[in-house]
Amino acid sequence: MNNTAARQDAVAASQDLAVREKKELTGQEKTVPGRFFVPSTDAYETEDGLTLVMEMPGVVRENLDVSLEDGVLTVEGRLDFSKYEGLEPVYTEYNVGHYARSFSLSDKVDQDNIAAKIEDGVLTLTLPKAQAARPRRIAVS
Template sequence: MAQELATQGGRNMTQTNGADTTVEHMFTPAVDIFEKDDTTVILADMPGVASDDVDITLERQVLTLIGRVKNHAPEGYRRLSAEYREGGYTRTFTLSDAVDQDKIKADFKHGTLRLELPRAAEAKPKKITVKAA
């Protein structure tokens, strides 16, 4: 099933908003991909992202993962130093026809997004019986 999923790894990007000095950093989440039986599992690491801030879209075989990190400064405090970078994560995968797109499952726990991509029934190997003539 490894050929059924192509990763389009991104790069760290900085986006600016015209005259606005707000800068949003876009990071590529670290991803592990596993296979078990007829399912491919993707684990994407998105530390600092809340489950409500994860978006997954699937359009024309392209699976896009987006996670946004919100400002984490405590209310009422003024920031003196910042080593945590705010921004978000984005990663894109191209799926083959062998993935059953209607049965993709996703869950998010402890900063890790887990996707299950089951193999489509028509893509599973079929046993052909040979009859003796």
């Protein structure tokens, strides 16, 4: 077995599947009734910007608000609880509730060109880097 395969096996062994508990949002007052949870989020950086991927199961585009005010990006997703009426769970691993999360953005993000897309309960936010923050090549003469 070569070194690359050995490293991949070690990484796979250290990433056992486990149930993650939802974190309830605390300390913020909301006007929408119901519990709010912090959605699990992954962040990726490229030369062009940042990509945030947020898990928001059950949230559809019509019930999603993404806003930017004073350099703070706020995401709020609401569930339609009517889909759960009359259901008696046999077993549950997570609580049903709305989602909310905020991010403070630096001036290195081009705040005028942020894009959002939700598909199958996964919200993808694209935050392009401001032109001044992007790496550039300097011509040598």
